[in-house]
Amino acid sequence: MPEKLGITYVKAPLNIPSIVAKYNMTFEKAYEGVDLSFPEITEGPKQTAALAAGEIGIASCLGSTSAILAASEGLDVRIIGIYSRAPKAFMIIVKDPAIKSVKDLRGKKVAGPKGTILHQLLAAALDKDGMSVKDVEFVQMDLSSGANALATGSVDAALLAGPAAYKALTSGSRMLKNGEGLVDATIVIATSEKFAKSYPKAVSKFMESHKKTLGWIKKNPDKAAEMTQKETGLPMDGVKMMTPWYDFDSSVRKTDIQELIRTQNFMLENGLQRNKIDVNSIILR
Numbered sequence: 021m022p023e024k025l026g027i028t029y030v031k032a033p034l035n036i037p038s039i040v041a042k043y044n045m046t047f048e049k050a051y052e053g054v055d056l057s058f059p060e061i062t063e064g065p066k067q068t069a070a071l072a073a074g075e076i077g078i079a080s081c082l083g084s085t086s087a088i089l090a091a092s093e094g095l096d097v098r099i100i101g102i103y104s105r106a107p108k109a110f111m112i113i114v115k116d117p118a119i120k121s122v123k124d125l126r127g128k129k130v131a132g133p134k135g136t137i138l139h140q141l142l143a144a145a146l147d148k149d150g151m152s153v154k155d156v157e158f159v160q161m162d163l164s165s166g167a168n169a170l171a172t173g174s175v176d177a178a179l180l181a182g183p184a185a186y187k188a189l190t191s192g193s194r195m196l197k198n199g200e201g202l203v204d205a206t207i208v209i210a211t212s213e214k215f216a217k218s219y220p221k222a223v224s225k226f227m228e229s230h231k232k233t234l235g236w237i238k239k240n241p242d243k244a245a246e247m248t249q250k251e252t253g254l255p256m257d258g259v260k261m262m263t264p265w266y267d268f269d270s271s272v273r274k275t276d277i278q279e280l281i282r283t284q285n286f287m288l289e290n291g292l293q294r295n296k297i298d299v300n301s302i303i304l305r
Contacts, residue, residue, distance in 0.1 A: 021054055022219050026076035027226070028067055029058040032163075033109055033182020034262050035081055036248050041233045043247045050229040051222070064136070065090070071212050072096045077219070078226050079210040084283050085136055085292075087208050091302045092284075092295045098216060098304045101209040101227055101270040105279075107199030108265040110141050110181045115170055115193045122149045122197055125177060129157045131166035132179025137205045140286045142179055144202040153290060181205075186258045204279040209270065216304055223304075227270065234268055272303060 027047060031039055041047060047056060059076060061067045064086025067079045072095040081103045090097045112122070112130070119125065122145045132138045143153050159175060166178035167188050177196065180188055189195060199205045209230070216223050237244045241263075249259050280299045287293035 024055040026057045027078045030081040039251045084206040096212040099208045103207040105204045105267045110199040110205045112197045114177045114196045128176035130177045131159045131161040131175040134160045138179035
């Protein structure tokens with residue numbers, strides 16, 4: 021075991037296993053004697069940079085876009101499991117009643133975080149209607165800025181997920197499209213090859229503890245919901261509405277690999293990724 025171990029803590033959009041592990045002190049109990057830290061690094065590129073630099077051992081919740089992009093640039097990033105799939109949780113949200121379909125977004129301002137699952141959702145939705153991201157005015161914004169811009173009318177649509185989406189939907193905006201049938205919205209659990217080779221027990225201990233947390237959530241859904249409500253500040257109605265949208269099974273399925281390949285294709289086609297990689301080569305089994 022390493023003397024010190026950094027495991028990222030990311031609670032948004034609705035990362036119930038991470039929240040429950042925090043409240044139950046799951047990792048503290050599992051890694052007794054190890055100096056643990058839980059840095060709240062929410063941005064994918066910062067997580068992959070911290071992994072590659074050895075500042076953290078495990079990125080507990082990393083967007084698949086960030087994992088693939090980092091690996092394609094030669095950073096040491098390896099996928100050890102799936103954190104979540106949540107196509108229903110990632111949405112294109114609008115306020116203007118005149119925007120009735122994705123086709124109506126042509127020439128409109130759309131706010132969202134570039135090079136993310138939400139950006140991929142926009143590209144996939146436009147593609148289905150014979151358009152591309154070039155047919156809209158895409159404005160780079162984080163979730164809270166995008167939600168505010170939509171509320172004030174400075175953009176026509178916002179790409180939102182989790183609490184930001186819930187707040188927009190309960191304050192006069194509506195969902196135009198979610199990820200169903202377009203993207204799986206795959207979030208991964210990652211480490212570096214260097215860390216996995218140096219401390220294989222630390223990696224397997226993480227996955228064991230994570231699976232233990234998933235089992236606890238199944239047995240204690242109400243307690244898990246209370247913890248999530250407390251940590252996110254969402255009303256209980258919001259937590260209960262959004263929880264079924266998430267599939268937290270950590271095993272890597274064939275369909276996950278297919279989705280990772282689709283994600284890479286999206287980034288290559290949109291000029292977000294320079295070098296194509298073999299997606300299977302970054303999955304540690």
